[in-house]
Structure formats: C-alpha cells, structure tokens
Amino acid sequence: MNDFLHNIYIWYTKNQRHLPWRETTDPFKIWLSEIILQQTRVEQGTSYYLNFIERFPSIKDLANANEDEVLKLWQGLGYYSRARNLHAAAINIHEKHHGIFPETYPEILALKGIGPYTAAAIASIAFNLPYPALDGNIYRVLARYFGIFDSPASGKGKKIFLKLAEEIIPNENPGFHNQALMEFGALQCVPKLPDCSVCPVSATCFAFQKKQVENLPAKTAKLKQRTRYFYYYFIESGENTWLEKRTGNDIWKNLYQFPMVETEKELSEEEILILNPSFMDGFQYNIKYVSGKQKHILSHQIIFARLIQIEVDRDFNTAEGLIPVLKEDVSKFAVPRLIELLIEKTQ
Numbered sequence: 001m002n003d004f005l006h007n008i009y010i011w012y013t014k015n016q017r018h019l020p021w022r023e024t025t026d027p028f029k030i031w032l033s034e035i036i037l038q039q040t041r042v043e044q045g046t047s048y049y050l051n052f053i054e055r056f057p058s059i060k061d062l063a064n065a066n067e068d069e070v071l072k073l074w075q076g077l078g079y080y081s082r083a084r085n086l087h088a089a090a091i092n093i094h095e096k097h098h099g100i101f102p103e104t105y106p107e108i109l110a111l112k113g114i115g116p117y118t119a120a121a122i123a124s125i126a127f128n129l130p131y132p133a134l135d136g137n138i139y140r141v142l143a144r145y146f147g148i149f150d151s152p153a154s155g156k157g158k159k160i161f162l163k164l165a166e167e168i169i170p171n172e173n174p175g176f177h178n179q180a181l182m183e184f185g186a187l188q189c190v191p192k193l194p195d196c197s198v199c200p201v202s203a204t205c206f207a208f209q210k211k212q213v214e215n216l217p218a219k220t221a222k223l224k225q226r227t228r229y230f231y232y233y234f235i236e237s238g239e240n241t242w243l244e245k246r247t248g249n250d251i252w253k254n255l256y257q258f259p260m261v262e263t264e265k266e267l268s269e270e271e272i273l274i275l276n277p278s279f280m281d282g283f284q285y286n287i288k289y290v291s292g293k294q295k296h297i298l299s300h301q302i303i304f305a306r307l308i309q310i311e312v313d314r315d316f317n318t319a320e321g322l323i324p325v326l327k328e329d330v331s332k333f334a335v336p337r338l339i340e341l342l343i344e345k346t347q
C-alpha cells in the first residue's frame with residue numbers, strides 16, 4: 001500500500017500540470033475551480049476560472065453581484081445550476097459566516113451546490129483535513145489498482161470505495177494526496193487505453209496483472225436521453241427584438257432566450273409556417289426566414305432547434321414576460337450556447 005502511494009506521489013511531483021488553482025490554498029478559489037471542473041475539461045475551464053477571479057476576487061464581490069452577471073460570465077460552460085448555486089452559496093457565506101469560508105467539513109457540505117466530493121476537495125486542499133475526494137478519476141484508479149468490480153454508482157460500491165479511500169488517506173498533506181490521485185487518473189490511468197507500460201505501479205496493479213484494465217471500473221447503465229423540439233422566434237421590429245427569461249424548473253433556468261414553442265414531435269416545414277405561438281396572438285407578422293435544424297446535445301437530452309425569424313409592425317405589444325431589447329444588445333444577456341449558435345444563422 002505504502003509503495004503504491006509513494007510511487008503515485010513521486011509521479012505527481014514530476015508530472016502534475018501547473019494550474020492556477022494549484023498555486024493557492026484560498027478556499028474561495030479552490031471552491032470555484034472545483035465547481036468549474038465538475039463537468040468541464042481543464043483546458044476549457046481555466047479561462048473561466050481566471051475571468052471569475054478577476055471579476056470576483058473575493059466571496060464578498062461574488063455575493064454582491066447580480067445573478068444575471070454571474071450567469072453571463074458562466075455562458076458556454078453549461079450546467080448553469082452550478083453558477084446559480086455558487087452565487088447563492090456566496091451570499092450565504094457573506095451573510096451567515098461574515099464572509100469567511102467555513103472551515104469544517106459538515107459546514108462546507110451544507111453549502112448549496114457542494115456535494116461530498118467538492119466538500120472533501122476543499123476541506124483537504126484548503127484546510128488540510130483528511131477527507132478523501134472521490135471523483136471519477138480516483139474511482140477509476142482505485143477500481144483498477146485494487147481490483148474492485150462493484151460499480152462506483154451503486155450504493156454498495158460507493159461504501160466500498162469510500163472505506164478504502166478513508167483507509168489510505170494520510171493525516172499529513174491530505175490535499176496533496178487527493179490531488180495526486182486525481183491527476184494520476186486524469187493523465188496516466190485514463191479511461192481508454194492507459195499506457196500501463198510506463199505506469200509506476202503496474203507491477204502491483206490488479207487490473208494490469210490480470211488483464212482487466214478494459215473491464216474496470218464497472219460500467220454504469222447509460223441514462224436514456226430525452227428528445228425535445230424547440231422553435232425559437234427571433235421577432236424583429238426595426239432595431240428591436242424580444243427575449244424572455246427561463247424561469248421554470250428546467251434546463252437553463254434564469255437564462256434568457258428568444259420566445260419559443262416546444263412541441264412533442266418534430267414539425268414539418270408547413271406546420272412551422274402555421275404555428276401560431278400564443279405570444280403572437282392577434283398580431284400580424286411576416287416570416288422572413290426559417291433556419292435549418294440545430295442539434296444540441298446535453299447529458300440527458302437531445303434538442304433539435306430551429307429559429308424562425310419574423311417581422312412585426314412597430315405597434316407590436318408584447319405578451320407578458322417578453323422583454324424588448326435592442327438587437328445589438330442580445331449578446332449582453334446570458335443565453336444558452338444553443339441561442340448563440342442560432343443567432344449566427346439569422347439573416
């Protein structure tokens with residue numbers, strides 16, 4: 001066991017990437033980096049991290065910000081609940097903890113948007129507390145090295161991995177330990193075709209020795225994807241257009257979009273032309289252009305979207321909830337990436 005960790009630590013010292021959040025033990029910055037990296041690759045997440053730190057150097061700055069601005073800065077990263085929760089938690093820390101990041105694991109875990117993995121990462125890296133941070137990378141390393149065939153997604157598997165991870169984490173430098181294992185999984189013991197010939201622990205690795213690398217960790221059943229059909233209306237009247245805010249309990253909550261209609265089934269060209277959305281009720285309009293289909297894949301959903309560009313009279317009175325904006329100002333609003341792609345198709 002000690003040889004295993006010793007070799008991983010040496011490997012990490014030699015091979016770790018020098019990333020901006022590794023230069024600090026500021027819990028706010030560690031927290032921000034962990035939330036950004038939850039569903040985002042390091043290459044993409046780094047510029048977002050740097051932009052956030054520049055705009056919000058402290059918890060107080062983030063807490064005092066407007067949610068729209070936080071979402072705008074997050075635009076393009078996806079999983080927007082991360083940004084909403086980050087903002088809500090910053091407000092909570094500012095109001096209930098006098099702006100000081102809580103220093104115990106239970107208090108950190110109680111913050112909005114923080115689960116056991118993120119709480120353990122912050123507790124170990126920022127406060128030197130020995131909590132194992134079990135992310136996908138560490139699950140994979142442990143499953144392969146120790147030969148654990150239980151799925152990390154199952155209740156039983158989770159307990160087995162947690163017990164093992166708690167046994168091996170040292171009291172000294174637990175943050176270094178967690179980061180070393182995570183980086184080892186991210187760069188060396190990668191999901192597909194790891195190069196075991198250069199691995200420093202291959203001599204004692206269960207998966208390598210028993211030719212089980214491809215079978216570990218145990219695969220989890222893929223979630224079924226739901227298909228949805230969105231028809232967005234780019235309403236034009238001179239320099240103006242209209243946006244709406246998504247408020248329901250659905251994807252992209254609190255982001256802006258063009259007014260839209262969602263249908264159960266895909267519509268034909270003819271059906272699109274006679275689709276009369278409720279927000280246009282009673283108003284004359286000309287259809288200028290209908291875009292082709294834009295496919296947009298989320299983790300559990302596939303969206304097929306089309307943009308319908310229409311012209312209305314200057315006396316167009318909008319339905320409740322629609323916000324008139326200058327066309328050139330649309331880019332100032334936090335919109336889903338899908339809307340950005342559709343804007344590129346406007347004529």
Ligand code: SF4
Binds near residue numbers: 202207
């Ligand atoms: S030998 Fe291969 S499977 Fe085992 S820990 Fe190293 S890289 Fe991973």
